[in-house]
Amino acid sequence: MSENETITQELCKEVDMKDGEMQEFQVQGQSILLVRNNGIFSATGNKCSHYGAPLSKGVLVGDRVRCPWHGACFNVRTGDIEEFPGLDSLPCFKVTVENGSVCIVTTKKALESTKRVKSMSSRSAGDRSSVVIIGTGPAALVFAETLRQEGYTGKIVMVTREKHIPYDRTKLSKAMNVKAEEIYLRPTEFYKEHDLEVWTEKEVVSINTDEARVKFKDGSFLQYSQLLIAVGSRPRELKCPGSTLQNVFYLRCPEDAGAIFEAASSKNVVILGSSFIGMEVAAFLADKARSISVIGKSDVPFQAVLGKQIGEEAMKLLKDRGVNFYMRTEAREIRGNNGQVNEVLLRNGTLLPADVVVVGIGVTPASNFLKGSRIAVDTKGAIYVDQVLILCRVLYY
Ligand SMILES: Cc1cc2nc3c(=O)[nH]c(=O)nc-3n(C[C@H](O)[C@H](O)[C@H](O)COP(=O)(O)OP(=O)(O)OC[C@H]3O[C@@H](n4cnc5c(N)ncnc54)[C@H](O)[C@@H]3O)c2cc1C
Ligand code: FES
Incomplete structure (x- = not known):
């Protein structure tokens, strides 16, 4: 079969899907999302253009499907991306309904890609703006x-x-x-x-x-x-004594991430801040560092953004992986030896051994x-x- 030859494949019977319903189908190895809305069937690729989540598991509101992972939105009639993250739109396919049979009409070539880059203009020599x-x-x-x-x-x-x-x-x-x-x-x-x-x-x-x-x-x-x-934005800076010692890190760019990763292997890591950066770094380093201590001002991590219940669950997950938590406190002083971090004193009097300190205490524009x-x-x-x-x-x- 040539790549441009028309493929017509029955997906389901008209009566199989109610209005406002969506279903996933496989066509020549590609996952297709079939939607019925206001009596009209439409078909797009089923993989989110961001990181590939199955859109059939997302939420359909009118002609828009919201991705279940990070919330990108796509128009199910056109496949166009309407809310980010993700940069690309979805491939969109013709659907026919004849004698109660709902069919996709496409080609092998059209099924090859799970993403569609919208068409773009290019620069014109006459435009000086x-x-x-x-x-x-x-x-x-x-x-x-x-x-x-x-x-x-x-x-x-x-x-x-x-x-x-x-x-x-x-x-x-x-x-x-x-x-x-x-x-x-x-x-x-x-x-x-x-x-x-x-x-x-x-x-x-x-x-x-x-x-x-x-x-x-x-x-x-x-x-x-x-x-x-x-x-x-840029990371909010730590103001306590010792904050400029070597091995006190902020996380913003690939170079920061690489430096923290190298410095933290088999070492004592103290993480200041228990929101997204702090908790994600703790999760990533949990099986790589010798010890990890997360310091947070609230009762539980993520409290301000996700609430206590989710914070408690997240804390439990990381505790089970050996991460220590010191909540309702903050760093009073970072102490060093030869310019290099070696312990962190908390406001509650606890002294923690530290070879590496990661600061994740918020951002400012x-x-x-x-x-x-x-x-x-x-x-x-x-x-x-x-x-x-x-x-x-x-x-x-
Ligand atoms: C480690 C990390 C993990 C994150 N994880 C998530 C996540 O899982 N989910 C989520 O939703 N968000 C996450 N975020 C936040 C997310 O990255 C930001 O919300 C998003 O990047 C903001 O996009 P932006 O385009 O506004 O700015 P940015 O991505 O911050 O880009 C700003 C740009 O401006 C440039 N810039 C700044 N000042 C100057 C200057 N003076 N001169 C020249 N260039 C300058 C920078 O170099 C950069 O290119 C994370 C952030 C970090 C640091
Ligand atoms: S995978 Fe769909 S928004 Fe991230």
């Missing part, structure tokens, strides 16, 4: 891709102070030994193909909105027609460089000032 995006996180990348999907033909430049093209930061606390290249959101060729420039190791130090240009730490400038600030500019920062959302759009945080837990 430029959009500069500070940041290469998911907010920046989705923005850049959306511009091309919507037909923008000017120059698009994303700049980052980090060493890497856009990557999945969320992996860093779950697979700390991952190589940055393994978690790139798009391959290098993608940016070339769609005329998206990514400038790495270019830290922005100020913005001049009167002259419409950004200044970099190396002294160079970049002119923009429109500017998006999508700089995310990475907007320091805006001081002195005319740009106001609203940490709750996005605002426009003189052709400048600010996206302060994107959350998709």
Whole structure:
């Protein structure tokens, strides 16, 4: 059978599915999601374009299915992604209903891919405008891709102070030994193909909105027609004595994750903070470090965001894996030897041995460089000032 030859396969009988129902079917080895809504059948790929969760196990509301793992939403009529995370849409298939039989009509080629990249414009030499995006996180990348999907033909430049093209930061606390290249959101060729420039190791130090240009730490400038600030956040800094000793780590980029992973193997690790970063790092290092102690100010981990019941369960799971918890307290002092951490004194008087300290006590917007500019920062959302759009945080837990 040639790859473009039409395949018609019966999926079910019309009476087998009620309105508002969805079911998974296998067609030539590919998992298909069949939905019946308002009497109409539609079929898309069943694997979420983010990390492949089966959408048939998600929630259908109207024409939208929400992924059961991290909540991405797809339109079941078109396969288009409508809420993130995830960058790509789903393949969408023709469905026929004849004599009570519901059939998918497709080709072998169309069944090959579980993702669909939306079509994008490219740069036109005649378009002299430029959009500069500070940041290469998911907010920046989705923005850049959306511009091309919507037909923008000017120059698009994303700049980052980090060493890497856009990557999945969320992996860093779950697979700390991952190589940055393994978690790139798009391959290098993608940016070339769609005329998206990514400038790495270019830290922005100020913005001049009167002259419409950004200044970099190396002294160079970049002119923009429109500017998006999508700089995310930076870890909140620890203020107690000893916080600058060697082996006190924050977790933000692949280099941080790799350094913590190397330093922590078979060592005593103290983790300050019992929310997502602290708990995920504890879970990852549980079978690698000699000891792990998690310090938290609340009664149980995750209390502020997920409540006591879930916090208790999470604490129990990690206790069963040998993680020690010191709750309702915080670090008073980090003590060192020859500039290197060797113990942590808690406010409740407990003294813990420590070769490595990981600080995960929250984040603040990475907007320091805006001081002195005319740009106001609203940490709750996005605002426009003189052709400048600010996206302060994107959350998709
Ligand atoms: C270890 C870790 C694990 C996480 N796990 C999860 C998870 O499981 N689920 C979840 O929903 N969220 C998770 N998060 C949070 C999630 O990563 C963020 O919410 C998300 O990355 C925010 O996206 P963003 O595009 O707004 O900014 P960011 O991803 O923070 O990107 C900001 C970008 O701005 C750049 N930048 C900042 N300042 C400057 C400057 N002055 N000059 C140039 N460039 C600059 C940075 O280099 C970076 O490219 C995690 C975060 C971390 C650190
Ligand atoms: S796997 Fe679907 S949102 Fe992550």
